[in-house]
Amino acid sequence: MNKISYTLTVAFIASITTLALIFYLSENPFKKQDNQTLLPVITKAELEEHNSKESCWKEIYGKVYDITDYIAQHPTSPQVLLRWCGKESTEAWESIRSGRSHSQAALLMLEHFLVGTYQENE
Ligand code: HEM
Secondary structure (H helix, E strand, C coil), X not given: CHXXXXXXXXXXXXXXXXXXXXXXXXXXXXXXXXXXXXXCEEEHHHHHHCECCCCEEEEECCEEEEXXXXXXXXXXXXXXXXXXXXXXXXXXXXCCECCECCCHHHHXXXXXXXXXXXXXXX
């Protein structure tokens, strides 16, 4: 019986040591990923290049979104969105109808089009 407990204890310590080593040598797999730090930084000049229906990027709340493929699905005429391609568009996003902002659902959709974080000054 003592031999079994001894073996189990050694096995337990060995697995804990292995786990600790894995954590030490690799990046902690349980650490929450901060996607923002992995995103490219997009300057105002770069944003302004994407100002057409062929490539339409917008800055909203400090992030940049490529919404080119979404324009045709938006519930207004395309012109409403096209006006804002290549521009800082937070104000436009927040005032869609009598000062009301887009819904939470729209905000969630927006995240699918995220391409980078915005840096106004070079
Ligand atoms: C920044 C420029 C934008 C402007 C000026 C704008 C404008 C508008 C307007 C006027 C409406 C109201 C339509 C109606 O009630 O008939 C609307 C609704 C909506 N827009 Fe936009 N939009 C913009 C960007 C976007 C983007 C990039 C998305 C996609 C993620 C989006 C998603 C939606 C959705 C889902 C609705 C339905 C109402 C809601 O859920 O809030 N919009 N938008």
